[in-house]
Amino acid sequence: GPRRPPARSPRAPKSLPGVERGPGCARGLGTALSPVLSGACPQGSRAEAEAMEKELLEDYRFGRQQLIEIWGHACAVAVTKAFPLPSLPRRQPTLLVACGPAQNGAIGLVCARHLRSFDYEPTIFYPKRSPDPLHRDFTTQCEKMDIPFLSYLPTEVQLINDAYNAVVDAVLGAEGTEGTAGTEPCAAILATLRLVRIPIVSLDVPSGWAAGPGGSGDISPDVLVSLAAPKEVARRFQGRRHFLAGRFVPEELQRKFGISPREYPGSDCVVAL
Amino acid sequence: MPGPRALLGLGLLVAAARAGGRCRERGWSWNRGWERDRCLPRRAMHSPGTARPGPAGLRFLGQEEAQAIDQELFTEYGFSVEQLMELAGLSCATAIAKVGVLGGRRGSWHCGLSCTSASSKAYPPSSFTTSQPAVLVVCGPGNNGGDGLVCARHLKMFVSLLGYQPTVYYPKRPSKPLFEGLTTQCKKMDIPFLPEFPAEAEFIDELYGLVVDAIFGFSFTGAVREPFGSILSTLERVTVPIASIDIPSGWDVEKGKADGLQPDMLISLTAPKKAAMHFTGRYHFLGGRFVPPALQEKYALNLPAYPGTDCVLQLT
Numbered sequence: 001g002p003r004r005p006p007a008r009s010p011r012a013p014k015s016l017p018g019v020e021r022g023p024g025c026a027r028g029l030g031t032a033l034s035p036v037l038s039g040a041c042p043q044g045s046r047a048e049a050e051a052m053e054k055e056l057l058e059d060y061r062f063g064r065q066q067l068i069e070i071w072g073h074a075c076a077v078a079v080t081k082a083f084p085l086p087s088l089p090r091r092q093p094t095l096l097v098a099c100g101p102a103q104n105g106a107i108g109l110v111c112a113r114h115l116r117s118f119d120y121e122p123t124i125f126y127p128k129r130s131p132d133p134l135h136r137d138f139t140t141q142c143e144k145m146d147i148p149f150l151s152y153l154p155t156e157v158q159l160i161n162d163a164y165n166a167v168v169d170a171v172l173g174a175e176g177t178e179g180t181a182g183t184e185p186c187a188a189i190l191a192t193l194r195l196v197r198i199p200i201v202s203l204d205v206p207s208g209w210a211a212g213p214g215g216s217g218d219i220s221p222d223v224l225v226s227l228a229a230p231k232e233v234a235r236r237f238q239g240r241r242h243f244l245a246g247r248f249v250p251e252e253l254q255r256k257f258g259i260s261p262r263e264y265p266g267s268d269c270v271v272a273l
Numbered sequence: 274m275p276g277p278r279a280l281l282g283l284g285l286l287v288a289a290a291r292a293g294g295r296c297r298e299r300g301w302s303w304n305r306g307w308e309r310d311r312c313l314p315r316r317a318m319h320s321p322g323t324a325r326p327g328p329a330g331l332r333f334l335g336q337e338e339a340q341a342i343d344q345e346l347f348t349e350y351g352f353s354v355e356q357l358m359e360l361a362g363l364s365c366a367t368a369i370a371k372v373g374v375l376g377g378r379r380g381s382w383h384c385g386l387s388c389t390s391a392s393s394k395a396y397p398p399s400s401f402t403t404s405q406p407a408v409l410v411v412c413g414p415g416n417n418g419g420d421g422l423v424c425a426r427h428l429k430m431f432v433s434l435l436g437y438q439p440t441v442y443y444p445k446r447p448s449k450p451l452f453e454g455l456t457t458q459c460k461k462m463d464i465p466f467l468p469e470f471p472a473e474a475e476f477i478d479e480l481y482g483l484v485v486d487a488i489f490g491f492s493f494t495g496a497v498r499e500p501f502g503s504i505l506s507t508l509e510r511v512t513v514p515i516a517s518i519d520i521p522s523g524w525d526v527e528k529g530k531a532d533g534l535q536p537d538m539l540i541s542l543t544a545p546k547k548a549a550m551h552f553t554g555r556y557h558f559l560g561g562r563f564v565p566p567a568l569q570e571k572y573a574l575n576l577p578a579y580p581g582t583d584c585v586l587q588l589t
Contacts (some may be wrong), residue, residue, distance in 0.1 A: 061457035069356045080582050117562055140351030145565045214418075232379050247430055250462045267370045267431055 010255060020222040044232035046210065047098055052228060052249075052257055065134055068103065070225050072110020074245030074269045075203050078225040080109070080118055081270065082241045083202060087167045093120045098153070098189050100171035100207070101128040107136040107185065108170020108205055108229075115147045115168075123164070125150040127185040153188070157195040166199045169221060172207035173242060193219045199240075201225065209233045225270070229259045240272040308387075330575035331588070336526040339491040342543060344571060350552070350565055355451055357563060358416065360584065362423020364430060364560025365518050365540045368585045369424075372538060372556050373435045379529070404480040411470075411504060413488035413522065414445035420518050421487020422455035428485075428577075429462050437482060444500050468501065474510035480537045482562040484508060484515045486536060488522035491546055497523065506524045507533055516540065516556075524548045544574045545588070557589040 011253060046170065056062045057101055062226060076112045097112040099105035105126065114120040124147055145148070160167070171189050188209050199222035200206075200207075206221045210233060223241045226234055228249050234242070244262065247269045254261060294378035334342070346352045410425040412418035425439040432438060441464055446452055460466065471477050477484065486508065488501055497505065505523045508515060515521075521539065524530040529551030537554040542561035549557065559576065564582045569576055579586045 039378075052418075063355050063454055063456035064354055066359050067361050073360070075583050109458050137351045137353065141565075144350045144567065146567065208362045252461070252463075263433070267367050268432060 027215070043265060044230060044234070046231070048257060049165075049174055049231060055253060055256075057251075058123060060253075063137060065137075068134075068138070069110055070202075070248050070269075071245060072107045073112040073114050073172075074227070074248075075201075075225045076114035076118060077268065078223070078243040078270045079115060079201055080120075081167075081200070081243065081272070082223040083166055085119065085257070089267075090253060091163050095122045095166055096119055096150075096160060096162045096166040097122050097124045098193070099124060099126040099169050100173070100175075100186055100189075101130050102175050104170050104171075104173030104175055104203060104205075104207075105130065106132075106135045106138050107173070108168060109135070109142050111168060111170065112176060113138075113142050113145055115141075116147050121152055122168075123148045125153050125189070126145055127153070127189075153192055154193060155188075155190060159196045160192070160222065164198055166201060166222075167193060167196060167199050169207050169219065171200040172210065173202075173204040174210055181224050189218060199223065203227070205231050205233055206237070209236065229257065230273070243270045244273050245270045247271075277381045277550070298358070311396075326477075329338050331577065332547065332572070332574050333545050333550055334572075335538075335547055336491060339526070339546055342478055342568065343491075345568060350568065352563070354416065354419075357561070358419050358423055358455075359449070360563050361420045361542050361561045362425075363427050364542065364558070364562065364584045365420060365424040365485070365487075365516070366427030367583070368538065368540045368556070368560060368587075369428065369485070369556040370431050370515055371558075371585065371587070373437065373483070391446075392489065406437050406438045407480060408483045408485060409467075409477065409481040410439055410441045410485040411488055411508070412441060413490075413501060414447065414498075415490065415492065417487050417490030417518055417522075418443065418445075419452055420490070420580040421457055421485060422452070422459055424485060424487065424518065425464055426455075426459050426462060429459075429464055437530075440465045440467060442469070442470050444505075470507070473509070474507050474512075477507070481513055483513060484511060486515050486517040486522050486534065490519045490542075491526050493520060493522070493524075493526060495525065505534060514538065518550050519543050520546060521552070524551070540585070544572075544576060554589075556587070559586040559588055560584060562586075 027211065046244075056067060057064060079095070095112075095115060096105075097108050097109035097115075099112075109124065109126070112124050114129060115122045124142060126149060127134070165212050171186055171193075186207070193207070201223040202219070202221040203225055204227045206219055206224065208218055220239065221237070222239045223242045223243070224234060224237045224239060226243055230242070230244065246259065246262070249259065249265050251261075253259075262271050293415070299555060346357060347354070408425075408428055410421045410428070412421040422441065422443070425441050428435065428437060443466055444457065446456060456466075456573040459534040459569050471480065489497075490502070501522075510524075515534060516538035518540055519536065519542045520526055521530070521534045521536050523533045525548065526546040529548045531551075535553065538556040538558070539549060539552045539554060540558045540560045541549055543564055545559065559579075564574065564576065568574075575587060577588075
């Protein structure tokens with residue numbers, strides 16, 4: 001995909017890099033009026049992402065654990081594409097996976113487990129564990145895969161730079177708002193992530209970005225893995241690789257939410273934008 | 274029971290152009306792109322009726338062991354059926370996609386001929402017509418059926434890759450949220466569910482390019498309730514290839530069944546069961562890439578390494 005978001009004229013319809021939207025977009029008019037076209041939720045917005053998730057859970061009857069498994073697995077595949085094993089600078093294929101307390105963190109846990117099965121050596125930092133039994137199961141699965149859990153994150157950034165090849169940011173994702181981005185322990189994690197020199201892979205939305213542009217205060221991920229569809233904030237992404245994990249989205253939903261269809265290589269669940 | 278044409282007229286069944294020519298040697302060919310006379314040669318080392326050993330050290334599990342490992346995944350390792358079923362179904366669809374795609378795109382592992390048509394796609398989207406080849410996924414009453422539902426959904430997502438439209442036959446549906454959810458997911462993705470099973474093997478041969486057998490798995494104990502007895506008799510007479518999920522249905526999980534189903538493909542999940550030693554089809558895949566290293570060690574599974582991030586590993 002393009003490295004910089006295309007310049008927008010003030011009256012052009014909202015459109016994300018790579019997404020084609022003509023005026024009066026014909027796609028999706030066969031079914032219920034697209035929430036995007038009806039103005040109910042702008043494309044790429046948090047409201048839209050939530051609407052799609054709701055439809056997947058309630059209409060399509062996907063299970064939440066099923067979805068998190070699908071997303072986490074796709075994120076792991078994207079990580080291996082961005083950082084193939086032979087390309088890693090360190091002798092050991094170590095990765096730090098920073099997991100927040102909510103769904104984005106759970107996706108990080110599943111991602112870590114799949115990375116382990118792909119022969120990477122993830123280490124998880126999961127300071128604020130969700131009480132949700134679903135997330136507890138994900139934690140157990142990781143523990144039983146012999147994935148170490150750090151008891152604290154070193155504030156001395158050089159230790160992180162030296163120990164890991166990259167960091168997977170599964171801290172806040174789209175859930176970050178002005179409130180949560182500033183609370184502990186996420187605030188401390190983000191403060192450290194801003195300083196690391198090794199590449200960051202953000203899952204869905206770079207943590208802290210959803211709270212609004214923070215200028216130089218934001219983390220700068222090298223890789224972004226968008227889930228289902230790129231979020232609006234992805235426009236600000238200027239890293240090296242942007243992947244979309246959207247193969248699982250049923251065609252009808254793609255049309256309804258104005259997601260342009262993409263060709264996924266082979267049977268891959270992610271595609272490079 | 275109406276013939277296939279009448280059913281097509283009712284719009285109940287997807288029309289299926291025969292996928293490619295019939296292979297003289299085997300009676301079928303998956304790859305539409307191949308010329309009529311070219312068929313995938315049987316690998317020299319295999320002959321019907323010979324039990325085939327796997328890679329060195331790979332263990333073939335007994336039924337109790339398979340059940341024990343399954344239980345341990347849920348009770349000790351914290352997995353849910355929902356999770357593992359999703360990964361298992363994905364493996365099945367991926368294995369089918371690997372074999373069903375024109376050889377040139379995937380390298381020449383399954384043909385002794387050098388495949389140089391890497392530049393051409395087997396099933397470009399522009400070639401979609403209503404007479405697309407179809408896959409019939411027959412789902413049984415338990416978890417094997419659930420694996421089949423997940424497989425069908427992924428096959429639907431692979432339509433532009435594989436060219437096959439999945440259709441499901443699911444006569445006995447457990448009233449549990451897991452299976453209801455999987456069924457809804459398929460239906461909402463416009464995967465048709467047949468109201469009746471084709472009465473004759475010939476109808477299946479005419480309408481489908483492939484049958485996925487997701488009827489019985491490793492918990493099968495020999496008691497076949499209707500309608501599955503009749504279904505299996507019919508499937509035993511089809512000539513289109515059958516891909517069985519985990520255990521060829523109707524087989525004893527350890528001893529096989531010489532006069533039973535003879536699938537062309539077997540996707541063993543987690544680890545192969547002893548029945549797989551009696552498998553004489555062409556393609557044996559391992560899937561279900563979720564077994565934690567500690568569990569592999571405990572049962573000395575000696576699983577070979579999966580390639581890269583693939584969720585399937587071809588054993589033969």
